[in-house]
Amino acid sequence: MRASAVALVLLLGCAATGCAETHAATDPRTATHPRTAAQLLDSANRTMKALRSVTITAETVATGGGRVYSGRRTTDLRTRCAYKASFRSGSELEQIRMGGTDYIHGNDMYFEMWGRETVPAMRQKPWLKSPVSAARGADDLAVCTWPFTSFGKPTKGARTELDGRPVIPVEVRDKAGESPFARQPGTYTFYVAAEGTPYLLEIGYKGPYNRTTTVFSDFDKPLAIRPPATADTLDLSTVRASG
Numbered sequence: 001m002r003a004s005a006v007a008l009v010l011l012l013g014c015a016a017t018g019c020a021e022t023h024a025a026t027d028p029r030t031a032t033h034p035r036t037a038a039q040l041l042d043s044a045n046r047t048m049k050a051l052r053s054v055t056i057t058a059e060t061v062a063t064g065g066g067r068v069y070s071g072r073r074t075t076d077l078r079t080r081c082a083y084k085a086s087f088r089s090g091s092e093l094e095q096i097r098m099g100g101t102d103y104i105h106g107n108d109m110y111f112e113m114w115g116r117e118t119v120p121a122m123r124q125k126p127w128l129k130s131p132v133s134a135a136r137g138a139d140d141l142a143v144c145t146w147p148f149t150s151f152g153k154p155t156k157g158a159r160t161e162l163d164g165r166p167v168i169p170v171e172v173r174d175k176a177g178e179s180p181f182a183r184q185p186g187t188y189t190f191y192v193a194a195e196g197t198p199y200l201l202e203i204g205y206k207g208p209y210n211r212t213t214t215v216f217s218d219f220d221k222p223l224a225i226r227p228p229a230t231a232d233t234l235d236l237s238t239v240r241a242s243g
Contacts, residue, residue, distance in 0.1 A: 037156035037170045044192045044200040045148040048216070051077060055218040056146065060210050062088075068210060073142055074223065081144035082225045089113065095141055096227060097132065102141060103228055104128045115139045125234035134236070147180035148200070152188075159194050162201055166194040184208065 075081035096103040115138025157169035177183040186207030
């Protein structure tokens with residue numbers, strides 16, 4: 001799976017805007033003048049961009065059946081994140097990104113699909129240390145950011161519940177590849193919290209080939225992300241690739 005595919009499957013703060021948005025949600029003016037679909041989505045995106053941390057869990061299944069991808073990323077939405085993923089190929093990946101450095105742990109299949117040259121020493125340590133700038137598409141590494149942005153023409157659905165929480169679904173039909181997640185057409189449903197801070201709780205994507213569910217949780221929870229022990233790490237800058 002290449003970077004473009006990962007971008008697809010990965011579909012999909014009170015400190016800055018959350019308090020104001022909480023007040024807006026309970027403001028009696030919004031009862032007589034409900035927010036439009038575009039306003040709801042913009043509000044959710046502003047709230048999510050202001051977060052200091054979030055966990056993003058995604059799963060993709062093929063339209064014909066079978067899981068294509070599953071992944072879990074805990075991130076500060078900037079430069080620090082921890083990521084675990086498994087792919088239909090059997091490849092499994094664990095990654096820690098801290099600033100300009102990646103720490104990478106993969107299974108045998110992962111290294112069969114590794115996007116760079118390899119050396120036997122890479123199998124002797126659990127973790128590889130590599131600069132972020134060296135990442136290649138076939139490495140399937142995650143970024144710590146997320147494109148919380150509005151696109152297309154949204155349509156607001158009726159208030160409902162998602163895992164027991166009241167939400168308002170906002171649907172966007174992407175016919176021409178406007179989405180920041182993928183160039184393929186498809187339908188996105190954004191589930192925005194209907195009460196309190198307007199968090200984006202989930203994105204559902206239905207496309208011609210895949211169905212993806214992306215769930216957001218652990219808003220502003222403290223991050224406990226640290227690099228692996230030096231003894232367990234091979235710095236790729238100290239070895240010479242042999243192919």
